[in-house]
Amino acid sequence: MSIPKMMKAMTLTAYDHLELVSVPVPQPGPGEVLCRIKSVAICGSDPKMIHGGYAFTNWPPYYPFIMGHEWAGQIVALGEGVEDFKIGDRVAGEAHVGCGKCDNCKRGHYTVCLNYGHDGHDGGLDLGHRHYGFYWQGANAEYNVYKTSALHRIPDNVSYDVASMCDCAGVAFHGVQLAGVTPGGTSVVFGPGPIGLCAMQECKALGSGRVIMIGRGKKLEKARELGADVCIDFEKEDPVQRVLELTGGVGADEVMECSGAADSPMKACKLVRKTGSVALIATYHDPDVLIPVNTVNFNEIRIVGSKANPNVSEEVLNFFSTGAIQGEKLITHTFPLEEYEKAVDIFEHKKENSIKVVIHP
Ligand SMILES: [Zn+2]
Ligand SMILES: [Zn+2]
CATH class of the missing domain: 3.40.50.720 (NAD(P)-binding Rossmann-like Domain)
Structure with a gap:
């Protein structure tokens, strides 16, 4: 697969200001993969973050910031040492990756990692923690890099749109x-x-x-x-x-x-x-x-x-696959990345009986 140098990304540049820009495609580091983002579901937390509702917890940590955390896509490049996934794998992502070393992570409670925010983005310590779309660059773009511990393979009969709700479910x-x-x-x-x-x-x-x-x-x-x-x-x-x-x-x-x-x-x-x-x-x-x-x-x-979605992605993807969760019936709208603001408006204000609104970058 040929990977371009630049990509489209929807960025938050200040509260209530979104801008579609062209930015370099990120490069996967050790233990990371580059994903072509296919579907991103808008979450209730997204409009809240756009309006500045998470200032108390410092989301986003900087501007311009690429949001989006409920996503599914395809692996297009592997970083050094990645052996658990291969190019072409269809995957759904989790927003949280714990540091893997603190007591909470060791007990499996990685969404309440004790090293939250130690991701090195500000030149500080990188203890391996990531919170994609909240504290670290997210999926509202054509590509993004992820640690493989954030990823789960999508069953063949589950679409990217439905798999993007892995986080929500x-x-x-x-x-x-x-x-x-x-x-x-x-x-x-x-x-x-x-x-x-x-x-x-x-x-x-x-x-x-x-x-x-x-x-x-x-x-x-x-x-x-x-x-x-x-x-x-x-x-x-x-x-x-x-x-x-x-x-x-x-x-x-x-x-x-x-x-x-x-x-x-x-x-x-x-x-x-x-x-x-x-x-x-x-x-x-x-x-x-x-x-x-x-x-x-x-x-x-x-x-x-209950904080986020630790250790449940495999199960909910199976629920989508068997029909125990009827994913298609939750998706009422889809939009290209260019129409993100309109999509958020329809989702946030529950226009046109919207339930889940999905973006196709
Ligand atoms: Zn969410
Ligand atoms: Zn931790």
Whole structure:
């Protein structure tokens, strides 16, 4: 494959300023590969970063910055010492690569690496950590370089577009696994956005007896179409009361909070059973969200925080392959890189009943 010297990239040059530019194609270092990016899914975190919503955590760390972290593509060049992948491999990427040396990484918790940000981009220490699309250059370009530990081979029957949702479905699945699914039990999912719709299908795949989706509007209809057993429109009825009714007053076995609404964690704790679990998978606009601590205490509710998608990519790619997650049905729009701003607008403002919007660089 002939690789050009220059490539198109969509860069963030300041908050709310995007610019399509021509930049050099990066070169893979030892343990890295160069990928031709085929599909990049827009994530809820992308518009937030564009608007400066992650200044508190220093994303992006510099300008101009290439965002994009939910991607799939093809390997076109190998760096020194790469033996686990070959040119031509179809791969999906993870955003996080841990340093591999700290205590958290050694225990498999690489999305909460203790050496976060030590990637050497500013001339500081490079301890091997990468956070592609957030703290290190991402996929909104024709090419990007990745460490092979960020990559997973895509099953033959899964398209690049669907595989680009490996990250999104993985974020859902990490939370689902942390909460735990009771086979034959009742699972509740708050928020029928892309992550919630994946979580709902994953609960079913893990043997939940009944999955209840809480949301509203067209997305709630989508949840029904994708197999939610009960859909509760919170604008029309009280979800806490309804779930208690449906479970004989006992409550749900586990709750996946994917909505990010300020009052959802409170509701989740009120509709989960004694000794049930609540996974907080969403991020919150207002970080000071209320939790009913006495209910949590007296009912021995287990609340778990869930950060990104460690150790779940192989599983979610299999879910896409078998149809346990109906990936194609989540993708409502695709755009070329040139129309990135329009794509973000349609995704962010939920125009045209958008769910997942995918870019083709
Ligand atoms: Zn994402
Ligand atoms: Zn680490």
